[in-house]
Amino acid sequence: MLQQIEPTEGEVKRSGKLRIGHYNQHSEAVLDLDRSPMEFLKELYPEGIITTEGKRRLEDQEWRGRLGTFGISGEFQTRKMKTMSDGMKTRVVMLLISLVNPHVLLLDEPTNHLDMQCIDALAVAINKFTGGLVLVSHDFRLISQVAGQIWVCDKKTIAPWKGDIQSYKQHLKKEVMKKFKA
Structure with missing residues (x-):
């Protein structure tokens, strides 16, 4: 699906317009940990993001609102990401995925760094998502x-x-019990 490996049989056809939101357990590697989430997002999207109304540059309050939607609020918006928990970094990555406005989500072990409250919030978000989903968990x-x-x-x-x-x-x-009895 990500075109990282070649099929051994058949062919894979994919629309050039398809947007995939991909998360794996190493996704935090895309973050610049020496930056705050606010700095990182503003540097990553200096010209703005694509919205339903077209490309639009977001002001600080709008970035703060987006971060807040993912539970990144207060001082967490402006402190360096290297000082944050893995769970907070995961939230930043999930925000990045949302900015792609994906048609399909590929989520590979998305709960590794999340507490139960975040897992439940992720479940609610997945259930509201109207696109396709492949979840490995x-x-x-x-x-x-x-x-x-x-x-x-x-x-x-x-x-x-x-x-x-x-x-x-x-x-x-x-199956596990069978192995112990053997």
Whole structure:
């Protein structure tokens, strides 16, 4: 989907207009940790961002509002990101993804640095998202709140799971117990 590897069979066709919001557990590497979120965003988008009304330069209050929407408020908006928790850095990355206005979200382990409140907020945001979503996660809390379908990647295969995430969790538990009894 990200065109990072070539398919071994068939072909992949992708619209040139497709916007993908991608998060992986190393996404914080895109941040300039010596800058504050405000400085970073203003330097990254000096000409503005694309909105539904076209390209528009945001004023400080608008940037503050965007940061606040992601729970980055008060002094966190102006302090260097290297002094912030991994959870706060993740929030900045999620804001960056939102600025792309993506059609599809690819989220690879997005909850690694999030507390339960943030996980629940992420679930609400995912459920409000009207585009496509591919979620790779071991976080049963998030999966149970957002998954319409569950696909299991195991032993070099990918197959849909017929039940919900709780039934899959029970299946895993049984498999682990079998190994301990053997």
